[in-house]
Amino acid sequence: MTARPRxxxxxxxxxxxxxARYGPPPALPGARQRDALIAEVARAGLTGRGGAGxxxxxxxxxxxxxxxxxxxxxxxxxxxxxAKDRVLMASSPHLVxxxxxxxxxxxxxxxxxxxxxRDVRAxxxxxxxxxxxxxxxxVRLEVRTAAEGFVAGQxxxxxxxxxxxxxAPTATPPRLAQRGLxxxxxxxxxxxxxAHFALIARHGASWFRSAGTPAEPGSMLVTVLGAVREPGVRxxxxxxxxxxxxxxxxxxxxxxxxxxxxxxxxxxxxxxxxLARPFxxxxxxxxxxxxxxxxxxxxxxxxRGLSETARLVRYLAGxxxxxxxxxxxxxxxxxGLLERLAEGRxxxxxxxxxxxxQVDGRGGCAHPDxxxxxxxxALRTFGAELPVPPGxxx
Numbered sequence: 001m002t003a004r005p006r007x008x009x010x011x012x013x014x015x016x017x018x019x020a021r022y023g024p025p026p027a028l029p030g031a032r033q034r035d036a037l038i039a040e041v042a043r044a045g046l047t048g049r050g051g052a053g054x055x056x057x058x059x060x061x062x063x064x065x066x067x068x069x070x071x072x073x074x075x076x077x078x079x080x081x082x083a084k085d086r087v088l089m090a091s092s093p094h095l096v097x098x099x100x101x102x103x104x105x106x107x108x109x110x111x112x113x114x115x116x117x118r119d120v121r122a123x124x125x126x127x128x129x130x131x132x133x134x135x136x137x138x139v140r141l142e143v144r145t146a147a148e149g150f151v152a153g154q155x156x157x158x159x160x161x162x163x164x165x166x167x168a169p170t171a172t173p174p175r176l177a178q179r180g181l182x183x184x185x186x187x188x189x190x191x192x193x194x195a196h197f198a199l200i201a202r203h204g205a206s207w208f209r210s211a212g213t214p215a216e217p218g219s220m221l222v223t224v225l226g227a228v229r230e231p232g233v234r235x236x237x238x239x240x241x242x243x244x245x246x247x248x249x250x251x252x253x254x255x256x257x258x259x260x261x262x263x264x265x266x267x268x269x270x271x272x273x274x275l276a277r278p279f280x281x282x283x284x285x286x287x288x289x290x291x292x293x294x295x296x297x298x299x300x301x302x303x304r305g306l307s308e309t310a311r312l313v314r315y316l317a318g319x320x321x322x323x324x325x326x327x328x329x330x331x332x333x334x335x336g337l338l339e340r341l342a343e344g345r346x347x348x349x350x351x352x353x354x355x356x357x358q359v360d361g362r363g364g365c366a367h368p369d370x371x372x373x374x375x376x377x378a379l380r381t382f383g384a385e386l387p388v389p390p391g392x393x394x
Contacts, residue, residue, distance in 0.1 A: 005235040018094035028105045043205035045217045050190030051293040062177035064107040066185025071104040075116040075191040076146035078153030084221035087233040089120040093127040099194025104139040111140045150319035155188040168321045169365035212238035224249035226298035243275035257301040262292025265370030267377040305382030306342035316371045324364040
């Protein structure tokens with residue numbers, strides 16, 4: 001999808017321009033209408049666009065049965081390579097706010113907290129003020145500037161930031177749908193997901209499914225960067241070939257060696273193997289990859305993949321919430337060993353693999369698991385860069 005975007009539709013600014021582009025959102029006067037909207041989202045097959053890909057209708061239904069629920073729109077965008085949420089909020093702030101309001105109505109919440117990256121805080125704040133002056137919203141909107149940092153975008157960390165001013169992820173149970181912000185059932189939803197939700201409420205499930213694949217319907221926003229001529233955010237149908245996404249970004253600026261799919265918690269894949277694949281969970285699954293938060297980073301042939309991975313892991317080690325040993329001690333050790341391997345300085349590949357196994361699945365959140373996934377994919381994709389040990393086998 002390139003000719004008819006859904007989320008990034010150009011037009012006059014402000015609430016009036018937004019309404020002219022998309023029309024007013026539907027009214028949800030009673031429980032029957034609210035339940036019908038959740039059922040329509042289920043038929044649409046909308047999944048979260050923040051990275052996890054969890055079915056949106058299931059999250060809505062889990063919170064809707066609770067007492068005094070709250071909605072949190074997550075526009076933190078802690079992934080440093082991603083820009084999609086900021087581009088969306090700058091381009092279509094009222095579509096995001098429509099989604100937050102409709103989600104609040106659907107689950108019976110009286111308030112939605114909009115947590116946004118500092119770069120678009122003023123844009124969202126003005127949009128909320130404009131809506132307040134027009135008195136269009138049946139729920140209260142509160143805007144908060146997001147915390148900075150990689151883990152700050154995790155759902156539980158966003159709730160902790162709003163509640164305590166500390167963006168630290170928490171282990172479950174209880175789940176946020178049971179007990180989240182100030183003990184209330186809480187729906188935390190990525191801002192792009194909420195924008196899609198607002199369009200499903202207007203146009204229905206069949207319209208939403210007219211793009212994408214039967215198993216993964218709809219469009220998504222994808223950030224393409226690295227060795228491409230026109231890096232930036234594109235809106236495409238799910239299942240668009242990876243090579244076409246690279247072409248939409250102006251094509252490679254130089255021959256490509258590999259692509260990082262999904263972001264810093266993503267997977268390195270050889271470029272020749274990745275370019276023909278559909279950019280979807282199903283299309284990338286047998287490569288051990290996925291769309292993640294919608295990100296493709298292109299690595300040129302002249303770059304050293306292990307060195308680039310070591311740089312990313314060193315960054316991730318510094319982004320730990322400091323709550324558990326696998327992050328505090330494991331990730332810096334892994335980063336150091338990977339750096340030595342990349343430089344050919346007497347590092348033990350077997351030790352690295354053992355440490356990866358000791359860290360994987362043992363953290364207080366998904367942070368160490370994502371770093372392990374990245375490193376393992378680098379060892380597969382850039383194995384030729386590994387030093388040859390005594391005996392001649394890597």
